[in-house]
Amino acid sequence: MPTIPLPTPVRNLFALFPLHTYPASPAYSAAAPPAHPTLWIFPPKHPGTSLLSGDVECVKWQAYLALRGIKNVGVRWNVSPQGGVDGCLPTLHLPANTLLGPRQIPAWVDSTQSDGDALGEPEGYSTPEARDESRAWVALLEGDVHAALVVSQREPSLLDSLYKLSPKYNLAALIQPPPAPLSGVSTPLPSSGINIPTSSVSIRLREAIDAVSDRLGKDKWFLGSPGPTAVDALLFAYIYSALQSQDEVRLVVERRVNLVTWERRVRALVEETIQGGQRQ
Amino acid sequence: MQGPENEPSPPQPTLRPPFPNTSSPRDLEPSPDDIDKINKWQQERIERRLRGDYESSVKNLGELINGNLTTPLHISSVRVEGAPRTRHSFLSSLIEPQLSSHNTVETPTLENVLHQVRGISHTLQLTDIFSSVEPTIAKSTAPLSTNKDVDVVFKCRERGRLFIKSSTEVGNGEAGTSFTSRHRNLFGGAETLELSTSVGTKTRRAFHARLTAPVTASLRTQGEIRAFMHSRDNTHYASSKEDVRGVKASVTTTSILGAHELAYEAVLRNIGSLSPTASVSIREAAGTTIKSAVSHTLVRDTRDHPIRGTKGSYLKLFYEFAGLGGDASFLKSESETHISRSLGHGLTLSLATRTGVLYPLNGRPSLYSDRFQLGGPTSVRMFQVNGMGPKDGLDSLGGDVYWAAGLSLMGNLPFKPDWPLKTHLFVNAGRLDSLDTSKPVLPAIKACFAQPSVTAGMGLVFGYDPVRVELNFGVPIVASRFGGWRKGIQIGVGLDFL
Numbered sequence: 001m002p003t004i005p006l007p008t009p010v011r012n013l014f015a016l017f018p019l020h021t022y023p024a025s026p027a028y029s030a031a032a033p034p035a036h037p038t039l040w041i042f043p044p045k046h047p048g049t050s051l052l053s054g055d056v057e058c059v060k061w062q063a064y065l066a067l068r069g070i071k072n073v074g075v076r077w078n079v080s081p082q083g084g085v086d087g088c089l090p091t092l093h094l095p096a097n098t099l100l101g102p103r104q105i106p107a108w109v110d111s112t113q114s115d116g117d118a119l120g121e122p123e124g125y126s127t128p129e130a131r132d133e134s135r136a137w138v139a140l141l142e143g144d145v146h147a148a149l150v151v152s153q154r155e156p157s158l159l160d161s162l163y164k165l166s167p168k169y170n171l172a173a174l175i176q177p178p179p180a181p182l183s184g185v186s187t188p189l190p191s192s193g194i195n196i197p198t199s200s201v202s203i204r205l206r207e208a209i210d211a212v213s214d215r216l217g218k219d220k221w222f223l224g225s226p227g228p229t230a231v232d233a234l235l236f237a238y239i240y241s242a243l244q245s246q247d248e249v250r251l252v253v254e255r256r257v258n259l260v261t262w263e264r265r266v267r268a269l270v271e272e273t274i275q276g277g278q279r280q
Numbered sequence: 281m282q283g284p285e286n287e288p289s290p291p292q293p294t295l296r297p298p299f300p301n302t303s304s305p306r307d308l309e310p311s312p313d314d315i316d317k318i319n320k321w322q323q324e325r326i327e328r329r330l331r332g333d334y335e336s337s338v339k340n341l342g343e344l345i346n347g348n349l350t351t352p353l354h355i356s357s358v359r360v361e362g363a364p365r366t367r368h369s370f371l372s373s374l375i376e377p378q379l380s381s382h383n384t385v386e387t388p389t390l391e392n393v394l395h396q397v398r399g400i401s402h403t404l405q406l407t408d409i410f411s412s413v414e415p416t417i418a419k420s421t422a423p424l425s426t427n428k429d430v431d432v433v434f435k436c437r438e439r440g441r442l443f444i445k446s447s448t449e450v451g452n453g454e455a456g457t458s459f460t461s462r463h464r465n466l467f468g469g470a471e472t473l474e475l476s477t478s479v480g481t482k483t484r485r486a487f488h489a490r491l492t493a494p495v496t497a498s499l500r501t502q503g504e505i506r507a508f509m510h511s512r513d514n515t516h517y518a519s520s521k522e523d524v525r526g527v528k529a530s531v532t533t534t535s536i537l538g539a540h541e542l543a544y545e546a547v548l549r550n551i552g553s554l555s556p557t558a559s560v561s562i563r564e565a566a567g568t569t570i571k572s573a574v575s576h577t578l579v580r581d582t583r584d585h586p587i588r589g590t591k592g593s594y595l596k597l598f599y600e601f602a603g604l605g606g607d608a609s610f611l612k613s614e615s616e617t618h619i620s621r622s623l624g625h626g627l628t629l630s631l632a633t634r635t636g637v638l639y640p641l642n643g644r645p646s647l648y649s650d651r652f653q654l655g656g657p658t659s660v661r662m663f664q665v666n667g668m669g670p671k672d673g674l675d676s677l678g679g680d681v682y683w684a685a686g687l688s689l690m691g692n693l694p695f696k697p698d699w700p701l702k703t704h705l706f707v708n709a710g711r712l713d714s715l716d717t718s719k720p721v722l723p724a725i726k727a728c729f730a731q732p733s734v735t736a737g738m739g740l741v742f743g744y745d746p747v748r749v750e751l752n753f754g755v756p757i758v759a760s761r762f763g764g765w766r767k768g769i770q771i772g773v774g775l776d777f778l
Binding site for chain 1: 553669670679712756759760762765
């Protein structure tokens with residue numbers, strides 16, 4: 001907004017004030033920058049045994065940082081998702097007192113790693129074709145599998161929603177084709193709610209898990225990559241979260257032995273790395 | 281014998297116009313040439329006559345009553361007419377204590393009856409449900425009544441039951457519109473239900489529903505249940521928005537100390553909608569917190585005018601204990617005083633102070649929503665709104681202890697002493713700090729007083745009761761670094777100023 005410039009005499013007069021300044025008021029309530037990078041996540045389901053979050057999005061980035069070899073990353077789960085970058089979690093808090101949203105984390109990881117640790121082209125995959133194929137698997141996991149996980153989660157009660165931090169996802173945006181509203185098309189009232197096609201979601205989950213299991217086979221890393229890639233972190237997050245759920249989603253995954261074995265091996269790697277970080 | 285027709289007739293005066301004016305003013309009547317003056321004089325003479333008649337009637341009535349004060353008289357019944365929407369039981373609860381208070385007299389007299397009528401009339405007017413209350417005393421119509429029994433009849437007129445108001449306000453960088461409806465005498469017992477909703481630029485949305493009802497027959501104690509919700513845009517000083525929803529139950533009464541309010545409040549606060557540049561401290565404060573607190577407020581206001589008072593003073597004390605469940609756990613105390621005196625020649629000197637201490641309990645740090653904020657045109661002038669105290673980047677984090685004082689000399693505009701626009705010189709001082717609860721509190725409070733921020737300036741004040749508008753020019757004299765001060769012109773609109 002344009003401002004009216006002050007006449008020089010007035011500016012000179014104002015420059016005299018204040019005649020005396022004290023040091024700034026000490027801010028005991030101000031947040032201190034962390035000693036190590038700290039990931040703000042949703043609370044773990046079992047904080048005593050595992051620091052992996054109860055939210056699949058947070059697990060993705062915990063696994064991503066661990067599989068990229070970033071050590072000493074602390075976690076804290078006492079910050080509301082509204083305080084995260086773009087109003088969601090996870091958020092990475094750096095010792096320089098800067099905050100990174102999920103989209104900025106890969107670039108930060110790349111900047112902190114030496115050339116030897118950095119992912120080689122094509123993004124750590126064995127071939128460019130595998131990199132392109134990974135995009136399709138990402139879409140499958142973030143679509144059908146994610147929708148099944150969200151549907152399987154119990155809607156928190158009003159009291160729980162006040163006291164417990166739990167992620168909220170727009171289910172209508174995850175399900176393809178978009179679900180119909182609960183109200184009929186001829187009603188004069190505004191449409192509200194969505195009619196969740198649970199059977200369709202369940203069938204798509206089975207098909208997706210079968211496809212992932214077949215593609216993984218007995219490989220060490222998904223798509224036969226020589227080392228862990230971003231899609232491995234993604235796959236681990238969904239398989240781990242599915243095995244933590246208490247209903248059909250878990251059974252669908254448990255039927256695939258290779259997935260369970262792979263998840264157990266990767267979980268050991270991830271937890272070994274993140275247990276070293278501080279928790280708050 | 282001669283008939284009368286033969287007598288000579290007396291001489292008749294001869295009249296020849298134009299006639300001379302022979303009248304002499306006996307009642308200071310003006311010249312007949314000016315018809316306006318004549319009309320005014322006539323009007324005044326009528327009013328004088330009526331006033332004289334009224335005064336003589338009052339005098340006669342007074343003499344009659346005074347001469348019969350000891351006459352034995354007894355109230356046989358009390359009737360309230362014109363109150364169809366008021367519960368009989370409620371009226372009985374108001375009237376019966378007044379009657380029973382004089383039952384101890386062995387032989388009631390006219391004086392006792394008049395006292396009772398006056399007391400009942402006063403109580404009925406206190407209910408605020410009648411626009412007029414006219415008592416009359418008439419001979420009792422009861423079959424078994426004696427000459428000493430009278431009926432007291434109150435002819436009342438109930439006020440309108442529903443009051444609806446909508447308004448639009450613009451000022452102090454904020455614009456808003458509001459809609460208020462008030463339902464008087466809702467259940468026939470002087471209950472009032474008020475519903476209000478508003479939208480604005482800073483207070484984005486606000487709603488409250490308030491039900492008040494008398495608790496005691498004297499109507500000095502009122503109970504209130506209130507549900508409220510508002511959403512404030514704090515982006516300009518805290519990079520966030522705050523939604524507040526809660527319920528409050530309170531009892532208000534008066535004593536020789538002033539007006540008391542004892543209240544319980546359960547509030548759900550949510551800090552959200554953060555700006556991309558929000559500091560880490562504000563991000564940590566984001567989310568929902570619950571406060572469950574009891575509080576006591578004492579207000580004693582004996583001023584003759586809130587802005588240019590010449591006598592009396594204003595005192596407000598507020599104490600709050602939070603920790604009956606919820607996230608907030610603290611003891612809070614606030615005080616506010618104001619005194620002003622006339623110096624003559626249209627000059628008024630006023631001094632106002634505000635203090636506050638918030639002490640977190642159970643080892644928990646104080647929450648952002650509970651902390652004090654200081655600074656702004658209605659607070660310490662020449663500081664940005666809530667711009668004082670601890671900061672994280674550009675965000676004001678609020679503090680746990682504060683004080684502020686303002687000295688103001690107000691005078692008339694030159695050559696325009698009757699205008700509501702006044703001039704004033706002001707000096708403001710204050711400071712807001714956070715408490716480190718791991719250290720003793722008293723040294724921290726002393727340190728807070730030892731390093732005050734001081735501002736001074738002059739300006740114009742427009743008082744439009746109860747709102748006050750100020751246009752000030754001033755500078756900070758002493759301030760804390762990064763203190764959020766302003767230099768130059770500042771505009772303030774509000775009800776309470778320092």
